[in-house]
Amino acid sequence: MPVGSCAVRVSGIAKVEVDEGIEWRATVQVADESHELRFGAPAELASHADASMFVAACFLPAMAWGQDLEIDGPVSAHLLARLPILGRHYSTMDPGLRPPEVTAAEAVDDPEPTGHGTACLLSRGVDSTYSVAVDRVEPAPLDHLLYCRTLEPHHDPEVSDAELAATRRVADRVGLPLHVAWTNLRTFTDPMFGWSAMHGAGLSALGLLVRQRFDTLVIPSAYDLPGTTSTGSHPSLDPLWSTADFRIFHDLTDRGRHAKVAWLAEHRPELLAELKVCYSDNASANCGQCHKCLLTMSSLRAAGALHLAPLFPSELDLEALRRQRLPGLGLRGLWLPILFAAREVGDDDLAAAIEDVFRLTAVPTLRELVGGRSRSLDRLLGRVAGPARFAPYDPERATTFETFDRVATDRLLPMVRHGEVPPPGQPPRPGLRPSTVVASIEASLRHRRR
Template sequence: MSWFKSLLKLPAGREGARRDESGLDNFPCGTLSTVISPMAVHVEGTDAERITARITTPSGVETRVTTESNYSLDHSATPWLPPLLTAGMRKGWDITFDGPVDSTALRGASGAQKVFLDWYPKRFREVSISAEPGRVATGATGVGCFFSGGVDSFYSAITESDRITHLIFVHGFDIDVDDENLAARASAAARKSAAELGKPLIEVKTTMRSAFGDRLPLDWGYDFHGAALAHVGLALSQHLSTVIIPSSNCREELTPWGSHPDLDPLWSSGTVEFEHHELELHRLGKIRRIGENRTAMNHLRVCWENLDGAFNCGRCAKCVRTRIGLAAAGAQCTTFPEIIDVRAVRRMDLRSRDDGYLRTALAAMQASGISDAELTQAVNQAIRRSYWTPALFFMRSAGSRVGQVIRRSLRR
């Protein structure tokens, strides 16, 4: 019986894999039961608007991560603390910074470790941080808000407009750092939006995600994106004293996630405070609010798959649920295809959280008296398909393994 169970074992996933690509992919994965230390971080200040960290792993592999902006940046080691702490905890590497790190940020990092260990006790381990405590008084009074042009960021930018002095657009997070074409279109839309909202736009380009979130076994959504946002916010300490991070979920939907009300404030320093904005309103409520704003409806960008290079592809789960929400709100948005391709909807690849979002959006649309039987049927088919796909994969994998054993036996 144990022999048969071994045949059904699925192939190792990403955590067991060792890839051959260059840079951080060559970091030795090891096991979380092995403590490797230290990861050495040397901060290089190339010019006022560009900062670089040279990172050397315990095995001697070296890489550089660069962040640049149209605004001057903090050249201390402080902005590098959140992402490198997250990466270090995932790998089990202690961390040594060769430059000063804000003392408030160091205390907050201890709290961030406790949050991660509570969420992911099997994937993360506690690490030590070696750095010279320090603090640089900047006198900045600005209030920044991260602005991707999506539902959450438009909602925060509109409702907190009286407080916000700057919007922050980042190239290298949801848009690949090498995708200059899409980045140019997205940044142009962000500039127009910021101008219409009466706010200056801080533009940032960083290799942070390509170096860490994609190459280490770090999940961008669940592990890393909040720390990457904190890196950018801390780097702007000469201009901002408060940075608003638009929420991904309302209070009832909270789960462990890279940006979270229990985690975001812990990345604060003595000069920059992070705020996780809006827990009371669910996504459909946000859509209804921004649906009243002409700037949002002319520039809304929610798509991260960008199929065929589209600004909003209109075919992925995020686009479809946003379109349904806009229909329920009676809002007209110019950045989506006019007609939803129901055939593409049926073929959507859904994550577990997408099912609930789509069902809620359909219910809201029907409650608003809007009927689209073909779309409703297509969404329900995609949801049913998402239940069967893992089972079919398992059956194919198991069948393949059993078949291999049988064929080997017949050849003997």
């Protein structure tokens, strides 16, 4: 990816009245390409915004391009002062990202808070459904919900309308008003970043858009405290996008993903009817085959609640589950509680499938053992073995959560296995016990027989 003295420039910032309210637009110049970036919401939410949202939207892209960031508009001085900390956080998760110098046409003191109340983002995934349903004292009881109707850019208008209707049903069931925003952010960032890396900054940008209406925005958490890993939304990252008049709160880490599913199944089972985690298809239902679907269906099955979630297939495809590979410790940590729950309830088939995933993930493939030594060897492996099970980090394509997770994992495994600390970017050598290799081979043979 190009590195140089050029800057990512955000200019032409304008407030435009549209049928649904106010839309803020800006031109983002990256290298020799221009992109129009848009954020919108009803006028009572977004009429007094400044350019701070564009900082959150463009900060990581500037890091990816190795360039500084110039904003031709007013930006919160409180936020500007914290950007170096954010940059250092991101670069620790991916050393290939360079913290940018950020300049704004004007650094403005934040006004006295005008917003009142605590809002929570709702997407109808496990984390946000739990966050809007659970009784809370931190940061405060919820007063409002915020939904972005364009956050899945591949949804056509019909699916988008159905998704909004389903989200309104959830809001009605929890008894909170729903506010709707929109943005084309992902059409700009997806070619550079997987949403899993970008979503903390992206959701914070939505919060900065509507900060005149609320004083606090809750971003649902994905992990419990032991499982917290390097990812784009993190307890140490999200609050740094706050301003003096608006607080961004990364939700509590007292329950992990499976514990949230189990809580919903016990306390708010009616909300499982609208559970939507899948981003793979242009559809209102969950596909049942992608990693997020398989993870959630496994959790629902272990909690005895799969029948309560009709947007998923009625049966979990255990063979599709066995094909999953978990490149980092963060992803593996999401599966561990499901494995323990499956064992506890006597679901031997589910437990065995998850155990096979762990075994097959633990043993490196031939490609991982000898790949990267020569281009001709890599081409041969590609023809013989097919595509790599873990896509390597491609700095000209995307940084994803998996990249962050692999960096953290590659730092830890050599110390655990060998007491070694390799240079950054060097993957750990296998160092596996023979019993692990044998177990992986047995799991692979079982999978092939099926």
